[in-house]
Structures are given as C-alpha cells and as structure tokens.
Amino acid sequence: MHIYSASYLVVGISVLFWAIFVFLSPPRDATKQAFSRYLIVVGWWALFSVLMINSPTQSLGLFWDRICLMGVVFIPATFIHFNFTFLGIDVKYKKFIYSSYLISLLFFLINLTPYLAADTTPKFGLNFYTDPGPFYLPFMIYFFSLSILGIYTFYWGYRQAEGNRKRQLFNIFWSSLLGYSLGGFNYNLAFGLGPAYLALVGNLGIILHVGVYAYSITKQRMLDISVVISRLLSEIITTAFFSAVYLFLLFSYAHYSSDRIGLGFIIFTFIFGIMLTQTYQAIRLFVQTTSDKLILHGKYDYYKEISEASIRVGRKLSLEEILKVLYATFFDVVEIHNPRIFLPEFFSDPQRESRRYVPYDKKIFAPVLTGEEIGFKDPLVGSLIEKREPIINEKSKDRQLVVPCMLEDRLIALFVLGSKLSQDPYTDEDVQLLEVLASQAAISLDHTRSYEKIRVDLEATERQLERSSRLASIGTLTAGVTHEIRNPLTVIRTETERLTKQPRDADYLKQYSDLMLKHIERITGIIHRMLTLAKDKPQQEVDVNLNEVIEVSLELVPLKRIVLKKELRVIPPIKGDNEGLQEVFVNLIQNALNSMPDQGTITLRTYLEDGRVVAEVEDTGKGIPDDIKEKIFDPFFSTRHEGTGLGLSIAYRIIRSHGGDIKVTSQEGKGTTFKLVF
CATH class of the missing domain: 3.30.450.40 (GAF domain)
Structure with missing residues (x-):
C-alpha cells in the first residue's frame, strides 16, 4: 500500500473513531447524532476510496468508486444538518434540510448510472481514480455551495455568540474553512489536476477539521486557541533558553576545564539538571505571562x-x-x-x-x-x-x-x-x-x-397588595359583571313571561330549554371566571411537562376548520400547578380560535432559550391593534361582544404566580403570538 492509500485509510479510521467517540460521549443530544451521521459518510468515502485506488481491474475500480460516491453525495446534506442543529436553527430551517437530503438522494440515484462517475482510469501513480461524468460538475457545485453556506453560518454564529460559545464557534469556523479548502484538492485528481500529493494535504486538512469538530462539541469548556499558541511559544522559548545555557556551559567546560567525560562533567551535568527542574516552570510562566502581555495585549491578562x-x-x-x-x-x-x-x-x-x-x-x-x-x-x-x-x-x-x-x-x-x-x-x-x-x-x-x-418580604407584600388590589377592584368589576349577566337574565325573563302565552308543543319546549341552558351556562361561566380571578388559590408545586399540558389542553378545545401545527421539542420539566397551566393554554388556544372565525393555523411550540423553558401559541388571525395591545390583560377587556374579557387576565395571573413571564407580539391582519417564559 503506497502513501496515498495510507492517507485515505488513516482518514477513514480516524473519522469513524471520532464518530463512535462523539456518539457515545454523554450527553447524547441531537447535535452529536447529526455530527456522527456526518462523520459516518465522510469515513465511508475515505475507506472505499482505498479499495478503489488499489483495485486490480478497471471494472472493480468503477464498482468501488460508485460505492464510495454513495457516501460522498450525502456529505453536503449531513454537514448542513449538523451545522443548523449545532446553531439551534434546525427547526426553523427544517424544510431546507429536507430539501438538501432530497437533492443528495437524487445524486445517489444518478450515481447508479454512468452520469456521475463515467469510469475509473490510472492517474498520478494511483491504480484507478474517478473519471467524471456529465453530472459530476453539477454535484461539485452543489457540494461546495452547501459547504460555503455552512461555513458562513458558523461565522455568523461566531459573530453572535459570547464567551466560551464564541471560542467554540471560532474553532469550528476556521477548521471548517481549512478542512473544506484542503479537502477539496481530492476533486483535482478527478479532473487530472495534480500532483497526487495534493490528496495528502487534503486528507491532513480533513483529519484536522474533524478532530477540532469532535473536540469542540464534546468539551463543555474549551481552551482558547491563543492560549495554546502562547503555551507552545513559551515552551519553545524556555527550552531554547535552557538548551543555549547548557551548550554555553558545556563549551566553557570543554574549553577551560576538560574535553573528557569524567567525574567533573557528571557533577556539572547533575547540578544543571537540578537547576533545570527547580526553575523551568517558573521561567516558562514568566515567559508566557510576558508574551501574553506583549502579543495578546489585554485579551488574556x-x-x-x-x-x-x-x-x-x-x-x-x-x-x-x-x-x-x-x-x-x-x-x-x-x-x-x-x-x-x-x-x-x-x-x-x-x-x-x-x-x-x-x-x-x-x-x-x-x-x-x-x-x-x-x-x-x-x-x-x-x-x-x-x-x-x-x-x-x-x-x-x-x-x-x-x-x-x-x-x-x-x-x-x-x-x-x-x-x-x-x-x-x-x-x-x-x-x-x-x-x-x-x-x-x-x-x-x-x-x-x-x-x-x-x-422576599417585598414580594410577599406585593402579592398581598395584588390580592388587595383585586379585591378592591371588585366594585369596578361588578359593573362589568352586571352588564354581562343582565343580558342573558333579560332573555330568560322575557322568554319565561311568554311561556304561558305560547302553545306548549314539544318543538317550542325544546327551543325554550336550549335557550335557557345556553344563557344559564354563560352566567355560570362569567361567575366562575370572576371567582378564579379574585380567588388566591394555593399553587401546587410539582414537576410539570409543558408538552403534556399542551396535549391535554388540546383535548378540551374543538379545533374544527383550523390547521394545527405542533413543534414540541424535548424540554425539562418545570415546577408548577398542572391545572393552572392547563387553564392558561386552554384560554390562549380559545383566544386564537376566536381570532380566526373562518379558517387559519394555530402553531404550538416549546423549546429552550438561554436555559429557560419557552412555550408559544401562534395564530394567523386578525391580530391585535397597537392601541389596545396594552389593555388585553386588563379584567373585562374584550374586543368580542360575547366575550367576558377574563381569559387573558387569568392567564396572566397564573403565569406570574409561576415566576414566569408572558409576552405578546402581533400584526394586524397577520396574526398574534403569545410567548410564555418559565
């Protein structure tokens, strides 16, 4: 096996080793799974390249080349999938990810024909290497387009990040740039552009690229590359210093004392060794600190x-x-x-x-x-x-x-x-x-x-003041309640007075019964919601999974004519009251339904943001005008004639009692999003 084959073999073994190492390293998350898939197809390419290069016949070389390309065609899709997952934008751009996999699948099918790899022929001392077909160049354009996009998004993420995350993304960015720039030399050979040692350079870049990636996503804390350079520089300078001192002393000993290795030389070397062990670390630290101040200025001071x-x-x-x-x-x-x-x-x-x-x-x-x-x-x-x-x-x-x-x-x-x-x-x-x-x-x-x-005392006082404020506002609320209850009571009274004057047939009695029940239920609902608003219900502190709360809430709300989308990611449980949170989501979903009388889409999503659990209820309804956005959480404020205006007030109180926050963004004619942060 010549050196070029050995380089592909080293790449394949190294990459598959990193794939297993990353996949098994805790915690196992979506980023590591996406990265492992990326490494597997890269390793597939490298190992089957060895078989192609060393094939004894042309037909066997073509066979192994097409097997090799089965992995290559999926490198762009798995790379962009890992890229978006690592940056946390995979859900937002999942359609783009699916599209890239479909394009890779298309090239996979083309690879079964002579249109991707037409044949294999001896090149640059290799037994066989790819002869491009008519679709080889379009595939290269697809390959490098997604590669450039991925590298750019890593750079974008680096510019947005802070602290250790910024350092992590910087290392991934430059290793991506280096890996794909050098790794691209492998395509030169297919077009007859040598020399062959470019493949060695490319494979070295791939190993470095994958190694830095694996280190970056498995280490919770990372060492700044400037610290590595500073440490290496200080080691070299300190070693050079002691080497120079030893050579000078050795020259002086040989010139002025003796040029033979005797007892004096042994004693001299022993003393120098003691001095070296006692002072090396102190001098190295002095050199590193000085170089940090001179080269890195304030960055590492x-x-x-x-x-x-x-x-x-x-x-x-x-x-x-x-x-x-x-x-x-x-x-x-x-x-x-x-x-x-x-x-x-x-x-x-x-x-x-x-x-x-x-x-x-x-x-x-x-x-x-x-x-x-x-x-x-x-x-x-x-x-x-x-x-x-x-x-x-x-x-x-x-x-x-x-x-x-x-x-x-x-x-x-x-x-x-x-x-x-x-x-x-x-x-x-x-x-x-x-x-x-x-x-x-x-x-x-x-x-x-x-x-x-x-x-803590202030918060307790605030809660008491909030309760006092709610109770003190009962007089104000009574006017709203009186108005809301008076209408159905008027209907009940009028229909009851007419009862003696109407023929008592079955159809009329059923109509009368349905009407009475409808208005009685409305009155009961108003009273229940008002009591909920005024009552300081003790909150139960249990582990609550918001995804489960949302699923249960959906069972309580009819969703006819509405398109429902669920983007519920894996989230940790929060401490809270199951029934209270369920009431929140029922109110928000019902609110979304009311904003879309004909048709529309409700999107429910959960995710993590800055270490906090977030839930969103989004609709494509009529939206909330800017002039009333500040009033929507006020008791008895409603834009609907039949509404009570208590749903969002209750939701707001429950969320605040959980130590959370509720935010609303809305555009008239486009829809509204309620964002709950815990």
Whole structure:
C-alpha cells in the first residue's frame, strides 16, 4: 500500500473513531447524532476510496468508486444538518434540510448510472481514480455551495455568540474553512489536476477539521486557541533558553576545564539538571505571562480581569448578579475546569437553618443537589475556618483549589475550583488574587443575604397588595359583571313571561330549554371566571411537562376548520400547578380560535432559550391593534361582544404566580403570538 492509500485509510479510521467517540460521549443530544451521521459518510468515502485506488481491474475500480460516491453525495446534506442543529436553527430551517437530503438522494440515484462517475482510469501513480461524468460538475457545485453556506453560518454564529460559545464557534469556523479548502484538492485528481500529493494535504486538512469538530462539541469548556499558541511559544522559548545555557556551559567546560567525560562533567551535568527542574516552570510562566502581555495585549491578562471582577462583585446586591460575575470570571478569565460556588443550603431564607454548603448552579443560580454537599462539621470546613487560607490539592482535577470566603470568623461561601484548562498550576499570584476576590464576595454575599430577605418580604407584600388590589377592584368589576349577566337574565325573563302565552308543543319546549341552558351556562361561566380571578388559590408545586399540558389542553378545545401545527421539542420539566397551566393554554388556544372565525393555523411550540423553558401559541388571525395591545390583560377587556374579557387576565395571573413571564407580539391582519417564559 503506497502513501496515498495510507492517507485515505488513516482518514477513514480516524473519522469513524471520532464518530463512535462523539456518539457515545454523554450527553447524547441531537447535535452529536447529526455530527456522527456526518462523520459516518465522510469515513465511508475515505475507506472505499482505498479499495478503489488499489483495485486490480478497471471494472472493480468503477464498482468501488460508485460505492464510495454513495457516501460522498450525502456529505453536503449531513454537514448542513449538523451545522443548523449545532446553531439551534434546525427547526426553523427544517424544510431546507429536507430539501438538501432530497437533492443528495437524487445524486445517489444518478450515481447508479454512468452520469456521475463515467469510469475509473490510472492517474498520478494511483491504480484507478474517478473519471467524471456529465453530472459530476453539477454535484461539485452543489457540494461546495452547501459547504460555503455552512461555513458562513458558523461565522455568523461566531459573530453572535459570547464567551466560551464564541471560542467554540471560532474553532469550528476556521477548521471548517481549512478542512473544506484542503479537502477539496481530492476533486483535482478527478479532473487530472495534480500532483497526487495534493490528496495528502487534503486528507491532513480533513483529519484536522474533524478532530477540532469532535473536540469542540464534546468539551463543555474549551481552551482558547491563543492560549495554546502562547503555551507552545513559551515552551519553545524556555527550552531554547535552557538548551543555549547548557551548550554555553558545556563549551566553557570543554574549553577551560576538560574535553573528557569524567567525574567533573557528571557533577556539572547533575547540578544543571537540578537547576533545570527547580526553575523551568517558573521561567516558562514568566515567559508566557510576558508574551501574553506583549502579543495578546489585554485579551488574556486575567490578573487585571480578576481585580476588576472584585470591583464588580462589590457593586452587586442580588445573588444572581454576584454569581454571574464570579462564574464568568472562573470560566472566561481564569479558564478553570468545573468551578463551583458553595453557599449555605438556605442562604436566601434566614428563617430556615442550614446544615451544609451546596453548589449553586452556573445557569439558574440556584442550589442543586449533586452529591457534593459539604456539611458544616466536615473537616474541610473546620480546616478552612481555622487556617483562613486556601487549600491546594494538585492531584485532584475537580477540587484542585478551595478558596474560603471569610467574613470575620464566619465562612460565608467556598470557591471549589478544578484545574486550569491550560494545565498550568495555580501560582502564588493566582491564589492571592482569588483570595481578594473571595474576600469581596464574602462581604457582598453577606449584604445580599439581608437584601434577599428584604426582597422576599417585598414580594410577599406585593402579592398581598395584588390580592388587595383585586379585591378592591371588585366594585369596578361588578359593573362589568352586571352588564354581562343582565343580558342573558333579560332573555330568560322575557322568554319565561311568554311561556304561558305560547302553545306548549314539544318543538317550542325544546327551543325554550336550549335557550335557557345556553344563557344559564354563560352566567355560570362569567361567575366562575370572576371567582378564579379574585380567588388566591394555593399553587401546587410539582414537576410539570409543558408538552403534556399542551396535549391535554388540546383535548378540551374543538379545533374544527383550523390547521394545527405542533413543534414540541424535548424540554425539562418545570415546577408548577398542572391545572393552572392547563387553564392558561386552554384560554390562549380559545383566544386564537376566536381570532380566526373562518379558517387559519394555530402553531404550538416549546423549546429552550438561554436555559429557560419557552412555550408559544401562534395564530394567523386578525391580530391585535397597537392601541389596545396594552389593555388585553386588563379584567373585562374584550374586543368580542360575547366575550367576558377574563381569559387573558387569568392567564396572566397564573403565569406570574409561576415566576414566569408572558409576552405578546402581533400584526394586524397577520396574526398574534403569545410567548410564555418559565
């Protein structure tokens, strides 16, 4: 097997290894599945290329070439599918993804004829390689069009992203650009454009492209490429420095002492080795820090950033804002593996007694029980309070540095920090700056505890005021209720007075009965909705799956003449009241139906956005005029003559009681979307 065949074999094995590795690495999500499919077709191309190149006969070469192209035709579609899934736009552009798969399927069928690969012939020292058919060039145009589109969307995502996500997309963008630019050299050979070593260059680019992809989507935290360059540069400079020193000393020893290897030379080398082991790390860190300041300027000068973080922490009062600054500092400035901030379990509830420290999540900024809880009587806590200084354990990856947040003799919180992503040890300067940050955090967190208590009391007062406001507005609501009830009561009274004057045949009695029941049900509905609005019903806190709530709600609402679309993605459960949320969706769906008296489309969707669960109810109805948009959640406000105007008021109250938010966007003549955020 010559070197060109070996390069394809290495690509195939490497790519399939990454496919298995990515697919099996937790968590298994849609992005990794899409990426694995992409890798499988790339690996298919590479491995069957080996068989084509080394075929003993022309007919066998053509056979393996067409088998190889069966994978190649799906590379553009799987690439764009992975691209859109990774950026979270796959649902929005799913029709485009399906279209790309259909085009790939069309080329797959063409590949069964001589129109894609006409034949195979010896080229550039290879036994056989593709002779293009008439559809080969259109396929190349399709291939590179989707490739350019995918690379551009990665660049667009990079421009929109922040923090670690921005770094992740930057690495994927440049590796895509490099991989497809170099990998495209394989098409040169098909058109007789050599030399053959271009295939080696292309295959090297593909391996790099796939490796960076796999690293990017399996690592939760990524190392900035500038840090890699800085680390490599510092290693080279430090090694060169010690090599130069050793050669100079060796030359001096040979010139002034002896040119033979004797006891003196051994002692000299031994001393130099001790000096090397004791000073190498310190000099390398000095070189790296200096190069960072000279080359990267302020980008990686995290000492300055940590100092500024201490100032920002001191300006924050809410727990969420403080934790946000701290986690941003640990992740994006110092770049630490798995940093955790531990606080007393009931930090925000001074009325309850805490017995342990628990980690607060970096996304929801709330306590999570992960099994890492640290009891107040744990030896680690006692040691931190007694020594009042950080504890370093270089052998532990997840708990390499523990920094106490002390205020007088109280341990307010703990920073439990893993190793640096650069694999550098924590320097004395690192520890000192983190101690300053911890001291400032302790002061701010202690103030926050008081602030949180005031906030909780204020929220309770607001809820009471809200209830008082609802009860106080009963007088205002009564006018609306009186008007709403008076109309059906008038009908009931009039028809009842006429009852004695009408012939009592079966048809009239049935008509009378239906009319009475209709107006009685309307009165009952008005009273029920008003009581719901005024009543402060205790909310049940259980795990609720919004997708299931939506499905149950749909069973309660007739959807005749309406097109229903459901885009319900996999979402985590929320804490809430099942019946209350069901009432919300019934009201919103009914509202959407009322806006489309003849026909239209209702779209129900759920998804995750910035770590929060979102549900949307969208219709293609008449829309809401701008001048009344602010009034739609007011009690008894309705644009329909037969409406009570209580549905959206109740929905608003229920959503707010869940700590959520409800937003509305609407265009007259085009439709309305209600967005619920939990």
